[in-house]
Amino acid sequence: MNPAIEQIITLRKEGKLDEAIALANKLVAGEPNSPIAHYQCAWCHDAAGLEREAVPYYEKAIELGLAPEDDLAGALLGLGSTYRTLGLYEQAAATLAKGRQQFPQDRSFPVFLSMAYYNLGRHHEAMTLLLQNLAETSIDPTISAYRRAIVHYAEDLDKTW
Template sequence: MKQLEIAIELRKEGKLQESNEILINLANAHPNDSIINYQCAWSFDVLGLEKNAVLYYEKAISIGLPDKELRGAFLGLGSTYRVLGQYKKSKEVFEKGLAKFTQDRAIKVFYAMTLYNLNEYSRAMEILLYNLAQTSSDDNIKNYKKAIEFYSDKLDEIW
C-alpha cells in the first residue's frame, strides 16, 4: 500500500505529524488491517500522544501481526501503559510478550522498568543485571560476568 509506505518514510524523515495524519486516515479506511493499526499506534507514540496509541496497539495485537511487528506492538503497548502509570496492565502486556518472545532483551528491559514501578525491585534488578552481563562489550563487565550473573538474583542475601 503506497500510502502506508509514504507514512513510514515521513516518520523516518522526522515529519511525524504528517505521517500520523496519513496513518489515522488509513486506519479509518482499513480498520481491520493490523499493520496499519500498529503503525498508527507507533505514530502516536513518537508524537508523545501515548493515550491515543493504546487503542491502535490493542487492536493490532488482537487482529494478529507477523512476529516482527508483534514484538514491537508488545513493547510499544507495554511501554505506553507504563508511562501512563498503568503498571499492572504494562506488566500483563510484557508478560504476554515474553511468553511468546522469551529471549527478547528489549522487552525484558522494559519489563524490568515496569517491575521497578510496581516496587518489585529485586526482580527488576535481577533482570537488568543478568542482561547487562549477557550483552555488555565492556571488558570490566565481561571480567565479572559470572559474578554479576550469580548475584543478580541474590541481592538481598548476606553471606
C-alpha cells in the same frame, strides 16, 4: 509493502509526525481490519507524544492478529512501554512479560519490564532482570570479567555469606 505504509514510515522517520498521523488515520479508516495499519497508527501517535491516543491502536493491532513478521514484538513493546508511561503499571508488566515470553531473544523486553517492576515496587525482580541482561549482553571487558558473579548475585541480592 503497502505504499501508504511505506509513506507513513518515511514521514515518521523524517519527523513529519502530523502528516504521518493523518495518513495513518486515513489508512485505518480505509482498512479497519488491518493489524498493520493500526500498528503504524499507534507508532505515529506514540512518536508524537500522544501516548493515550496510541493505546487503542496498539491494542487493536494485537487483537486483530498482528503477526510476528509484521512487528508483533514492536507492538507489544510499544504498548507495554506506553502503559508504563501512563502509570498503568500492572498492564505494562503483563504486556511486557507476554512479549518477553513470546520473544525471548529480544533483549529490550526485560529492560522495559524491569522499569515496570520498579514502578510496581518489585525492586528485587527489576534489579535481577537488569543485572542478568547487563551480564549476558555487555561487551565491556570489565563487566564481562565478572559475568558469572553478576549473574549469580542477581539471583538473590539479599543473600550474604
